[in-house]
Amino acid sequence: MNRRRDARVGILFATPWIVGFGLLMAYPLISSFVTSFTNFSVLRAPKWIGTENYRELANDGVFHTSLQNTLLYALGAVPLGTVLAIGLAMLLNSKVRGMPVYRTLLFLPTLVPMVAQATLFLWVFNGDYGLLNAALRWCGLSPPNWLGDPMWAKWTLVMIAVWGSGQAMLIYLAGLQDVPTSLYEAADLDGAKSWAKTRHITLPMISPVILFNVIMGIIGSIQVFAVPQVMFPGGAPARSTYMFAMYLYDNAFLYQRMGYASAMGWIMFLVILALTLVALRLSERHVHYETQ
Amino acid sequence: MKRSKVAATHIALVTLSVLFVLPFLWMITTAVKPIGETMTSPPQWIPSRFLWSNFPDAVLYGREQVGYIPFLVYARNTLIVTVLSVVGAVASNTVVAYSFARLKWRGRDAFFGLTLATMMVPFPVTMVPTFALFKWLGWVGTFKPLWVPAYLGSAFAIFLLRQFFRTIPTDLSEAAKIDGASELQIFTDVVLPLARPAVSVIALFAFMGAWNDFLGPLIYLTDQSTFTLSLGLQAYQTQHGGTPWNLLMAASLMVILPIIVVFFFAQKTFVQGIATSGLK
Numbered sequence: 068m069n070r071r072r073d074a075r076v077g078i079l080f081a082t083p084w085i086v087g088f089g090l091l092m093a094y095p096l097i098s099s100f101v102t103s104f105t106n107f108s109v110l111r112a113p114k115w116i117g118t119e120n121y122r123e124l125a126n127d128g129v130f131h132t133s134l135q136n137t138l139l140y141a142l143g144a145v146p147l148g149t150v151l152a153i154g155l156a157m158l159l160n161s162k163v164r165g166m167p168v169y170r171t172l173l174f175l176p177t178l179v180p181m182v183a184q185a186t187l188f189l190w191v192f193n194g195d196y197g198l199l200n201a202a203l204r205w206c207g208l209s210p211p212n213w214l215g216d217p218m219w220a221k222w223t224l225v226m227i228a229v230w231g232s233g234q235a236m237l238i239y240l241a242g243l244q245d246v247p248t249s250l251y252e253a254a255d256l257d258g259a260k261s262w263a264k265t266r267h268i269t270l271p272m273i274s275p276v277i278l279f280n281v282i283m284g285i286i287g288s289i290q291v292f293a294v295p296q297v298m299f300p301g302g303a304p305a306r307s308t309y310m311f312a313m314y315l316y317d318n319a320f321l322y323q324r325m326g327y328a329s330a331m332g333w334i335m336f337l338v339i340l341a342l343t344l345v346a347l348r349l350s351e352r353h354v355h356y357e358t359q
Numbered sequence: 360m361k362r363s364k365v366a367a368t369h370i371a372l373v374t375l376s377v378l379f380v381l382p383f384l385w386m387i388t389t390a391v392k393p394i395g396e397t398m399t400s401p402p403q404w405i406p407s408r409f410l411w412s413n414f415p416d417a418v419l420y421g422r423e424q425v426g427y428i429p430f431l432v433y434a435r436n437t438l439i440v441t442v443l444s445v446v447g448a449v450a451s452n453t454v455v456a457y458s459f460a461r462l463k464w465r466g467r468d469a470f471f472g473l474t475l476a477t478m479m480v481p482f483p484v485t486m487v488p489t490f491a492l493f494k495w496l497g498w499v500g501t502f503k504p505l506w507v508p509a510y511l512g513s514a515f516a517i518f519l520l521r522q523f524f525r526t527i528p529t530d531l532s533e534a535a536k537i538d539g540a541s542e543l544q545i546f547t548d549v550v551l552p553l554a555r556p557a558v559s560v561i562a563l564f565a566f567m568g569a570w571n572d573f574l575g576p577l578i579y580l581t582d583q584s585t586f587t588l589s590l591g592l593q594a595y596q597t598q599h600g601g602t603p604w605n606l607l608m609a610a611s612l613m614v615i616l617p618i619i620v621v622f623f624f625a626q627k628t629f630v631q632g633i634a635t636s637g638l639k
Binding site for chain 2: 070073074076077078080081083084086087088090091092094095096098099102107109155158159161163165169171172173174175176178179180181182183186187188190191195196198201204205230282283286289290292293296297312315316319320325328329331332333335336339340343
């Protein structure tokens, strides 16, 4: 008797998202797909040009550079961020005194707004007066000019990303706290060493969380924008930090090439989809789901 | 745990904490240095005198220039957008997540799967049509494109809250139902109070998202008097060529401070909220 009314209440509660999904997700997705086959500048009506945008992208050297920069960045930031975040979370999950202080300190970088992070790190990585190079020189090394050298500039972005991996760290910490202590007690009875426990209990138990964070990490790093945009306007030096999202933004709002930008957006979506599928595929044999 | 292992853990934690906090400390000391001490080699950690006046100077920087926008205007703009966004995110995501977690309707689970899939959609794909939509509505140049979407929910927040709502025993809502409570009453009086940790997590995420947003304001705000702190900070850095670093750091510190204060007070609930929702 109540099922129809229940359904109505259910849909009523979901209304904000139904509207949001329709207006800010489904409609723009379809629209940008159509726009990607047009020449469109917002001021003038879109003109159908078929697959012209995609063909141009295939031959656009700047696009290739930006895609390559972004993939290299993701290839550095995601694995390094993952290893560091898991390591930190494990340390933060051990039972020693002063944990609230450690947690706050290690999470602090995540709280720094991206534009402020960018400004701060222009300073840290400064070739002449920077903190990092002062430390490296003190160790007797002759460090590179991080921000001015096309070979190194990209890696400063990777280091900043790793510095700010606190959100993933917190999610791993939550995952670690969900691992039943009975498993470790059983392993202790069998005389297992701590590396064996990590390898055979901890990592398999948090593997779904790792998969989740890796996928979120891939999605985030392919879209990286704010920090490189502020630190390296125009992708300097020598376009070595010119990221996918920066070129896309420039096409949409600087050159008013909305159709071209939409085509790039779809390529970005496909890149993310492909990388996510690869992550899912590679994880198949390693991710352990509890059967309930 | 063995004594030696406890010591090793402390050493590792202290070393990492120092490494993580070092750039941050540098920011703080630079913010109170005289300009002459900001570029020295080797770096000077402790300023010869603490210039607290850098903070008001940063706020008033550039006031002799034409079209000067006080820093406080950026702060006010950011506050408006942030408060409206946080209220919107809490209001919309809680009701939607409740519907996905506790109410039964046809197509619910399929739609939830679709919702999860949208997390993979990068913002740049939808950027152009969304911009065109807001332009058509006449919203470009106003704050509306920055806060109205918060009232329409976000996939990640819905997901996090739904997981949390599902851990709350159904007996409680069944009992309330028998007592004649409506679905809305069960939601506001029974489920919501129990979900405070998870709600605080999404409130904090919404706060950080709005306070830090750079791309949104960059696209939609056209007049410098409507800029938010992120944009203002960037303008600060790029426009005035040789910006005094100490003032820039003082300005950055003022942008960060509110977030640290919020996190400090919400910290315990925050960790608890993520831990109990268990991203599974």
